[in-house]
Amino acid sequence: MSEKFFKSIENDAAGTEYALGKILGELKFTKDGLIPAIAQQFDTGTVLMQAWMNVKSIRKSIESGRVCYWSRSRKKFWFKGEESGNVQSLKEIRIDCDGDSLLLIVDQTGPACHTNRQSCFFLTIKNNDIVVSQ
Amino acid sequence: MSEKFFKSIENDAAGTEYALGKILGELKFTKDGLIPAIAQQFDTGTVLMQAWMNVKSIRKSIESGRVCYWSRSRKKFWFKGEESGNVQSLKEIRIDCDGDSLLLIVDQTGPACHTNRQSCFFLTIKNNDIVVSQ
Numbered sequence A, B: 001m002s003e004k005f006f007k008s009i010e011n012d013a014a015g016t017e018y019a020l021g022k023i024l025g026e027l028k029f030t031k032d033g034l035i036p037a038i039a040q041q042f043d044t045g046t047v048l049m050q051a052w053m054n055v056k057s058i059r060k061s062i063e064s065g066r067v068c069y070w071s072r073s074r075k076k077f078w079f080k081g082e083e084s085g086n087v088q089s090l091k092e093i094r095i096d097c098d099g100d101s102l103l104l105i106v107d108q109t110g111p112a113c114h115t116n117r118q119s120c121f122f123l124t125i126k127n128n129d130i131v132v133s134q
Helices: A002-008 A020-025 A053-062 B003-010 B020-026 B055-064
Strands: A035-041 A049-051 A068-071 A076-079 A087-093 A100-106 A123-126 A127-134 B035-042 B047-053 B068-071 B074-078 B088-095 B102-108 B123-126 B129-132
Touching: A020 A053, A035 B003, A035 B047, A049 A053, A049 A068, A049 B035, A053 A068, A053 A076, A053 A087, A123 B129, B020 B055, B035 B068, B047 B055, B047 B068, B047 B102, B055 B068, B055 B074, B055 B088
Parallel strands: A035 A100, B035 B102
Antiparallel strands: A035 A049, A068 A076, A087 A100, A087 B123, A123 A127, A123 B088, B035 B047, B068 B074, B088 B102, B123 B129
């Protein structure tokens, strides 16, 4: 995210509307056109998972109100829960100060993880051991 | 993270000790040897920032008890807060089910963001506008 764009937001008291294209144009994507996206449950604060988005999946998410990632392994759009039914309703997209990471505030239906755990981050390194924390 | 390793953890009732090297060897890094790391404040659940780690910075973090990232822009290790004093004390490292993302449970001294905000994720896309949320 450019310093100029960032300052224009900070100094904006007039309620300027930024077209989505302009906002997306300020994000920093990898060479593959991807940006990491972290999903956090809106009411509990639990970090559910981290996956990847591209410009089109961000647009699809905003338009549909459901989180759509880009699957790097399957090389296709992936509406979370399209097979399991465990969808993520999108409440907010937050952008970090560098414009190179997204925080998705979501309402997760059912477990986020394919192992049927609430969060994908269920393994904890502890004293030369791995603990299954949920 | 391999299915085999994952199953050995799940089926482990004997309290096997996994050397850190073995655990790190199961993680999936990018071609540049990096893995995304999300920092979350342990008591409030606030997602503070997302940055990158490599094997050495993970080891440095565990050994020192303070979070050490790899700075992609400066191409060097970066102990969070080494200049500002706003360090991250490391409480836990969690690994996701795919072994390609880390969740760091931390205790953040002062603000995490260089803009003096608690979290780096302070910009929210909302109705064709960007709202500064903190």
